[in-house]
Amino acid sequence: MQHTKIMLASQSIAKHRGIPMSSTPQTQLEAFVMNEHQSQYKLPSLHQMLQELVAARSVSSYTPSKDESNKAVIDLLCEWCENIGMTTHVQKVAEGKYNLIAQIVPNENQFDPNLKGIMFAGHTDTVGYMEDDWNTDPFDLKIINDEWFGLGVCDMKGFFPIALQAIAETLNEQGKDTLKAPITLIATSDEETTMDGARALSKLNIKSHQVIIGEPSDGQAIYAHKxxxxxxxxxxxxxxxxxxxxxxxxxxxxxxxxxxxxxxxxxxxxxxxxxxxxxxxxxxxxxxxxxxxxxxxxxxxxxxxxxxxxxxxxxxxxxxxxxxxxxxxxxxxxxxxxxxxxxxxxFCPPYEETQVPAFSKLLTDLTQQPLVSTNFVTEAPFLQEQGHHPFILGPGSIDWAHKPNERLALSKIQPLINQLKACLKSIS
Missing domain, CATH: 3.30.70.360 (Alpha-Beta Plaits)
Structure with missing residues (x-):
């Protein structure tokens, strides 16, 4: 994997900026707002990461005057991935549009060629918005009644801090030396329009993985969509x-x-x-x-x-x-x-994943629910065409996506971190 560092918007974003608080008791928020990881692999708090991601505009639109670059989001993710020891590669998809591929590869003496790695995948762009329809600034993360509010919090910028936290905690608890297959994080462009980011990944020939796509799934793992x-x-x-x-x-x-x-x-x-x-x-x-x-x-x-x-x-x-x-x-x-x-x-192909029964069982055990299908479309079929085995499991509900006052309940965060960590432990 090529190592690339891009110097973009995050260098100008002040660290530890003020965090808006609500009447929610500190004990319920401290894991997400106050604490940084104090071990070898360190990240900002979940709240700070999501706050910076929401503030980094990345609207995708077929209308050129409304279409925005995702460079600022990619740069933030690149920085945090490198902070926890991941090698990063940034792929240019089009002018102002980028994919990030970050990876931790096991030591050669631990590598099991028959074991598929774990990939966490998602898109960095959001849909457009009508600011007058929002009760808050869509680019300023707020906590109201135990929920995060902001454009993209559930669809799907909120997944990235959760995935990074799961990776960091797993590495701190187990160490890199226990890995037998790669851990990969993928962040794409233009999912809300052309899907060109997901299509462009085919040029990189990434080894086959079992994939969690963090689209909002309301606590259920999805194995098929139209x-x-x-x-x-x-x-x-x-x-x-x-x-x-x-x-x-x-x-x-x-x-x-x-x-x-x-x-x-x-x-x-x-x-x-x-x-x-x-x-x-x-x-x-x-x-x-x-x-x-x-x-x-x-x-x-x-x-x-x-x-x-x-x-x-x-x-x-x-x-x-x-x-x-x-x-x-x-x-x-x-x-x-x-x-x-x-x-x-x-054309976005339909998708159905039935080729990895052991991983399917792990997901049903973790969610304590059967795998389900859905009618909304994701990047899963494009990853499947590239030899991966994707499932959809992310925080929040699709009912709040693509609408004003998009929100993500804090109660959804820790269960998903625990589920992603369990997936990572399956390759240790």
Missing amino acids: GVLTTKLIIKGVRGHASNPSLGANAIEAAHWVIGKVMDWKKEWQTTHVNHTFKIPHPTFNFGCIHGGDNSNVICDKCELMLDMRLLPNMPQAMLDQEFKQRLQGMEEAVPGTSLEIITQE
Whole structure:
């Protein structure tokens, strides 16, 4: 692993800045706010780490004027990883966008080539925000009624201090010499938009790991989620005066035909593609946007549809591309003079992890709950494609992600630290 040190925003962030306190008794907060690790591998307090991460803006947006770099977050994580003896490598994904790969490798005489390492993974970016909708400053971490408030606290900057704390405590309690496989921490860019950070990791050829992705999972370990395919359908016709339909070809009429075919497809798959491990057991189809025409007395010459499809595991993109072509190929005949262009806007594959039963059992034992599936999308399929075995287990609830007053209950912190430490002990 290449060792790289980047000198970015954290050098200008004052250490030990003032910490906002609430009426919560100090005894409940002191482990998170007051104490630094006083052993060989030292970190700032959990509160200070999360406070600095929340203050480091890293919004991802498809709107260029709202899109922000994640360099400040990467720099903070890089510094803390090096403080606990991890080797760091920073990968440039795009201008202003970076991944961090930090790792501790066991001594050569302890290394077990048959044992997979443990990887803690997450994304450094957040969604955008409307400041007027927040009751607090979204970039200033606050404690209110035993909860942390701030943009990204559960989705998912809050995971990184917890993961680092688990690594530091494990090294202090056991020492590096007991490790038989690597400990790796991955921090990516652009999960909230393109997933380009997770895709870029494939260039690094990281040895296969068992992975915990720290997305908010409400205390349950997740082994599967649906995929998402976002498709733009561009229908072109011929413009003309509405008094004589033969003068043109109506793109809206062709769109009506297309929507009908997709709805037939939707109804068919509700019975032919079913997986009861999901709360909604079949693929879902949603037309979320339509634009077409400019006046009622003009034959519409262009209509655009946006379609969101949520997919079950084992539904690859190639299969979907073929389905689109087959099901919509009759449009030009049904509405002569029109044409159809199908553009894939986004594809995140579905994912299901069933290849590491021993680690699956460890997670069910630690959470005291069965593994579950979910409908939201993560970076898991991209890590899986790279040979890893990902599961999702993180603090907080997805119900507070992507909305004002995002929060994380303090009661969720210590149980997750203990669970991550147990995962690390499995490779000692």
